[in-house]
Amino acid sequence: MPPKMFEMWATMGSTIASLMFMWAIVRQYCPYEVRRYLEKYTHQLMSFFYPYVKISIHEFTGDRLKRSEAYAAVEAYLSVNSSKTAKRLKAEMGKDSTNLVLSMDEYERVTDEFKGAKVWWVSSKIVSPSRPMSYYPEQEKRYYRLSFHKRYREIITEAYLEHVIREGKEILSRNRQRKLYTNSPGYKWLSYKQTMWSHIVFEHPATFDTMALETEKKKEIVEDLVTFSESKDFYTRIGKAWKRGYLLYGPPGTGKSTMIAAMANFLNYDVYDLELTAVKDNTELRKLLIETTSKSIIVIEDIDCSLDLTGQRKKKAEKPYPGEDEAEKAKAVEVPKREPYEEGAATSKVTLSGLLNFIDGLWSACGGERLIVFTTNYVEKLDPALIRRGRMDKHIELSYCSFEGFRVLAKNYLNLKTHEMFERVEDLISKVKITPADVAENLMPKSPTDDPEKCLSRLIQALEEMKRTDETKEESAKEEIIQS
Numbered sequence: 001m002p003p004k005m006f007e008m009w010a011t012m013g014s015t016i017a018s019l020m021f022m023w024a025i026v027r028q029y030c031p032y033e034v035r036r037y038l039e040k041y042t043h044q045l046m047s048f049f050y051p052y053v054k055i056s057i058h059e060f061t062g063d064r065l066k067r068s069e070a071y072a073a074v075e076a077y078l079s080v081n082s083s084k085t086a087k088r089l090k091a092e093m094g095k096d097s098t099n100l101v102l103s104m105d106e107y108e109r110v111t112d113e114f115k116g117a118k119v120w121w122v123s124s125k126i127v128s129p130s131r132p133m134s135y136y137p138e139q140e141k142r143y144y145r146l147s148f149h150k151r152y153r154e155i156i157t158e159a160y161l162e163h164v165i166r167e168g169k170e171i172l173s174r175n176r177q178r179k180l181y182t183n184s185p186g187y188k189w190l191s192y193k194q195t196m197w198s199h200i201v202f203e204h205p206a207t208f209d210t211m212a213l214e215t216e217k218k219k220e221i222v223e224d225l226v227t228f229s230e231s232k233d234f235y236t237r238i239g240k241a242w243k244r245g246y247l248l249y250g251p252p253g254t255g256k257s258t259m260i261a262a263m264a265n266f267l268n269y270d271v272y273d274l275e276l277t278a279v280k281d282n283t284e285l286r287k288l289l290i291e292t293t294s295k296s297i298i299v300i301e302d303i304d305c306s307l308d309l310t311g312q313r314k315k316k317a318e319k320p321y322p323g324e325d326e327a328e329k330a331k332a333v334e335v336p337k338r339e340p341y342e343e344g345a346a347t348s349k350v351t352l353s354g355l356l357n358f359i360d361g362l363w364s365a366c367g368g369e370r371l372i373v374f375t376t377n378y379v380e381k382l383d384p385a386l387i388r389r390g391r392m393d394k395h396i397e398l399s400y401c402s403f404e405g406f407r408v409l410a411k412n413y414l415n416l417k418t419h420e421m422f423e424r425v426e427d428l429i430s431k432v433k434i435t436p437a438d439v440a441e442n443l444m445p446k447s448p449t450d451d452p453e454k455c456l457s458r459l460i461q462a463l464e465e466m467k468r469t470d471e472t473k474e475e476s477a478k479e480e481i482i483q484s
């Protein structure tokens with residue numbers, strides 16, 4: 001190296017060293033105010049010469065309980081765009097647990113181009129150590145940082161970011177793994193970040209096609225759901241919250257819970273299964289509902305058993321459903337039942353007015369696309385205030401199996417569209433009250449040797465037995481009348 005050059009490097013080196021030394025002294029001894037002042041102006045001076053703009057998108061913003069929608073959209077956008085160029089990727093199980101979804105690993109950097117503008121994305125995190133004696137673990141604050149040259153400021157802030165968010169949201173809704181949430185007491189104490197809901201992936205196979213229901217009824221429900229999901233502007237225009245209440249009622253085993261799953265699958269919504277007996281009081285109910293997200297169905301099953309609606313406590317099975325005596329009940333398919341109201345009464349103080357307030361007031365303020373579904377076996381026991389239109393907009397009765405319903409089940413279970421034995425089934429099914437659950441149970445092959453004929457014979461036998469029991473009951477009732 002020529003001596004002149006060496007001298008120049010040496011001078012520069014010593015200048016930088018002395019500046020750094022001075023800065024260290026300033027940091028150590030200057031009062032905080034002076035330091036802040038100096039830092040601010042150094043920063044401004046640096047950005048004057050530095051031609052790049054940086055935008056950070058943090059995972060959690062002011063409201064630490066809610067993940068930023070923008071962060072989720074950027075993450076989805078980059079998961080598709082970065083997987084082609086990034087060298088360090090992380091893999092997570094995707095929708096339906098069938099494939100791995102790749103996304104950018106931490107501290108990885110990828111480039112993207114938009115209308116001739118080149119941008120860089122970096123995924124990063126700030127780790128703040130846990131405080132001594134603190135209950136909470138160390139916290140990680142993840143963020144994405146976007147950098148681009150300042151000459152592209154307009155194009156990036158006005159068009160590129162919008163493009164990223166729009167595409168990201170589309171990817172999210174395509175890949176969304178739907179969830180089934182339940183409120184379990186105590187779970188919320190696990191960590192301050194934990195919500196009051198616990199969830200699992202929702203993978204119920206029910207659809208409207210597999211439901212044993214009259215075609216007309218199915219069509220009406222599907223049209224109602226489609227109209228609701230496409231009516232965002234309508235609800236805004238008339239000044240009503242974008243929500244709709246459904247009341248599903250009918251005897252046990254007629255498909256109320258199955259229909260909720262079919263609705264969720266049809267609309268691609270999450271399901272919040274709200275166990276009212278596990279909710280301490282109205283305040284907790286409010287908190288739970290505020291935490292629900294848009295595009296969801298909030299379900300309160302067996303509402304007559306979950307809430308003291310009249311001041312009188314009720315037992316679900318205190319009266320058999322018409323046509324359902326003890327012998328029939330014993331034969332019926334075992335469907336999991338909720339505990340009757342008494343079980344939760346000791347701890348739950350949720351009142352009817354609390355629930356009504358939520359349906360009308362608070363929930364309406366949450367905005368977003370939500371359905372609320374109540375189910376009951378005894379519609380006549382419900383307080384009219386709870387089920388009036390406006391709260392429960394659509395009342396759907398699910399009843400005993402018709403021949404049309406049977407045909408759907410025969411197609412599902414036996415892959416039969418028609419069969420000579422159907423005629424006998426048609427005749428019998430019009431005379432007895434059998435639930436779709438019972439029909440399904442009889443049609444289900446019980447061993448590998450069970451062919452469709454055997455399953456149909458089993459159903460016919462069950463229907464004949466039910467008919468005989470009904471006739472015997474009718475006769476003894478007639479005799480009783482004659483005797484009295």
Ligand SMILES: Nc1ncnc2c1ncn2[C@@H]1O[C@H](COP(=O)(O)OP(=O)(O)OP(=O)(O)O)[C@@H](O)[C@H]1O
Binds near residue numbers: 251254255376
């Ligand atoms: N309409 C239906 N279409 C197809 N399958 C049905 C139908 N109704 C009942 N089933 C079958 O019976 C089983 C029980 O039905 P489901 O749990 O939906 O009844 P439910 O009306 O919710 O009963 P409960 O009032 O006891 O809660 C389901 O797993 C399903 O296989």
Ligand SMILES: [Mg+2]
Binds near residue numbers: 256257258301375
């Ligand atoms: Mg049910």
